[in-house]
Amino acid sequence: MSMLLALMPLRPILGxxxxxxxxxxxxxxxAIAIGSTLSVFAPYFFSRQLDDLRPAGSELRWATAFGIYAVSLGLLVIFQRGTQYLAVIQSERLSYFLSRQFFARLIRKTPDFFIKYNPTEIQSAQAQGSQSVAALxxxxxxxxxxxxxxxxxTLALLGSVIDAEIILIVCIYGVVFLTLVMLANRxxxxxxxxxxxxxxxxxxFVGNALFMIEPLRYSGSSAWMKDQFARSAETVFSNWRAYALRRIxxxxTIGVATAVQFAVTFYLLLPRYQEGALSVGDLVLFNTLLFQLNIPFELLGQSIDETIRALVRMNPMAKMWAEAEVGNIVDTGTDAVSAHNGVVQVENVSYQYDNGRGANRISFSAEKGRVTFITxxxxxxxxxxxxxxxxxxxxQTGQILVDGKSLASISRETWFGQIGVVPQEVAMLNDTVRSNIVLGRIFDETRLIKATRRAAIYDRILEFPEGFDTRMGERGMKLxxxxxQRIAIARAIYSEPALLLLDEASSALDEQTEAEIMQQLRNIGDDMTIIAITHRHSTIQARDAVVELQK
Structure with a gap:
């Protein structure tokens, strides 16, 4: 099953x-065809020239013949080595397609996916997947x-020049070799x-540890963290060592099989040489080409081994590839929703999870002009x-209406174009302030300044060393x-949404800072509908709307 799972992402990528x-x-x-032809032609041509050698009088012919042989060897090296680098280009091209498609699927994953997997784990899986397809x-x-x-x-040439019995010996060797390969892989x-x-x-583990590196230090848990990692790394090493020793x-065993093959073959050929049926050139040709006959079996065995290894390495990425993605609800009305009035009506909605928790019979209305708090x-x-x-x-029951239109009839893409969201945990790129606010959307300097002013962060940004071009550090640690929080709000309102949603957005801040931010939101409440989830009643004022949920 795991091998079949690994094939799932390969189909669209290879396509x-x-x-x-x-x-x-x-x-x-x-290039491969020319290289293969030269690898057979060069030793065959050399063996024929050996049979035609004369003591003297043919120096020009010898020089010409061996010159052709030398050129053939040179071309063989060019095509064989060149093919290797052409293969590198193809492997990197395939890795590019994999990385692009994998990232495209990542951004469509459900929120649960990013709870299940951390960034380091995802990156590791993607890297192993890229290495696997490159290896293939x-x-x-x-x-x-x-x-x-x-x-x-080679098979065609040896069969015509020497004997069909040699072909049979080679085939028996191949069957033995491939049987041993399959047994070794199992x-x-x-x-x-x-x-x-x-x-x-x-x-x-590394992803989790890096995310909470400071708490681990504060708790004196650095030694525990290193021991945990070392134990896992030792397990990885011991399994690879066991794998390699068994391959040795x-x-x-293959070495013994090769020795037996050559011994039996020479035993059959030497009497024919003594009888004059074979020349010295034939023996030289045989000795050279028999190795070439064995090499394909060895390469095939190596290919089986590497393919299995690559497919096993693909499994972590394939599991992530197969994880559920967010579906796009098809519009049953127009393609766009225009929430100019900004009236959101939640009518008796319920949703129950398998564990019995969820939301039960919630009803309220939110509109512009005041902040609606959900507590x-x-x-x-x-x-x-x-x-x-x-x-x-x-x-599961009830409905949500936006300016009288059912939210269920609006596609996610259309809906996301109408809302701004400030999550509980603010995520920041290790990039400039400007990039963190715009996030790849069409850049508009006027909108940027307006959004940062409304979020009460414009003046502070101008005090930064490089203003809007100041880099924020990993996860915004420099701020x-x-x-x-204010930059997150500026990001959310940059596109001038009709609805602003905040999920415990200021819960990690002190009460004074939270109060300042909420007051700033009230100042822009006439332009958009604001729904904020909070557990702090101290931030709520008399003119705010409050929806108290019950278990």
Whole structure:
């Protein structure tokens, strides 16, 4: 099942890759064909020249013949080495398509996905996936296809020049070799899977540890953290070591099989040489080409081994690839919603999770001109209501209306164009203040200044060393909590939304800073409908609307 899971992301990635790489694929296949032909032609030509050697009088012919042989070897090196670098180009191209498609799927994942996986874990899975597809391409173009081409040409030549019995011996060797490969993979794969799975768990641990590095230091837990990582890393190493040691046993077995093959073959050929049926050139040709006949089997075995390893490495990314994505609710009305009035009506909505928690029979109305606060005890449904307003989930009963139109009939993309959101945990890029506010949307200097003024952060930004071009540090660590919160609000209102949603957006701030931010929001409340979830009643004023949720 795990192998089939790994194939899931490969289908669309390979489809895009093949459509975009027709000319480059034709070029590398042609290079492989020429290289395979030269690898057989060069030793064959050399063996014929040996048989035609004369003591004297043919110096010009010898020089010409061996000159041709030398040029053939030079071209062989060019095409073989060139093919390897063409394969690098193809592997990097495929990795590019994988990275692009994987990221495109990431941004469509449900919120639960980002609870289940942390950024370091996701990055590790993506890196292993890229390495896997790169390995598959390298195997195909550097080993498998050249090996098969050389094998077919060599087999045809030896069969015509020497004897069909040699072909039979080679085929028996190939069957023995591939049987041993499959047996070795069956024995060794569990160790490889354990090593890769443990490495992925270690990536998750590192991601969690880095996110809370300061609390770990404050708690004196640095030694515990290092020990946890070291134990996991040791498990990874011990499994890879067990895998490699078992592969060494397999290599020794192959060495014995190769020795037996050559001994039996020479035993059959030497009497024919003594009878004059074979020349010295034939023996030289055989000795050279028999290795080339064995190489394809070895390359095929290597390809099987590397393919299995690549597919196992693909599993972490494939699991993430298969995780649920946010669906796009199809519009049943017009393609766009115009929430000019900004009236949001929540009518008797309910949503129950499997554990029985959720939101039950919530009703209220929110409009421009005042802030609507959603309060209630933990478990009363505040977060569930927020998810319904964001269309992350749909009400099981009841409905939400926006200016009289059902929210269920509005697509997520259309809805997101009408709202601004300030989450409980503000995420910041390690980029400039400007980039963190605009976030890739169409840049408008007037809107940027207006948004930062309305969020009461404009003057403070101008005091930064480089103003709007000041980099904020990883996760915005160079800024205070209040500064980050105001920048998050500026980000949310940059697109001038009709509705602003805040989910405990200032809960981590002190009461004075929270009060200042909420007052600033009241000042812009005439321009947009504001719904804010909070657990602090101290921030609520008499003119605010309050919706108290009950369990």
């Amino acid at each position: 895009e890759y093949l459509r975009a790489s027709k000319l480059s694929l034709a070029a590398i296949i042609l 391409v390298q195997i195909a173009f550097s080993a498998l296809l050249p090996g098969l081409g050389t094998f077919i040409l 024995i060794c794969r569990p160790f490889m899977e354990r090593a890769i799975n443990t490495a992925q768990e270690n990536a998750r 046993v397999f290599v020794c 209630g005890e933990s478990g009363s449904g505040k977060s569930t209501l927020f998810k319904m307003l964001l269309k992350a989930i749909e009400p 205070s909590g209040g500064e980050k």
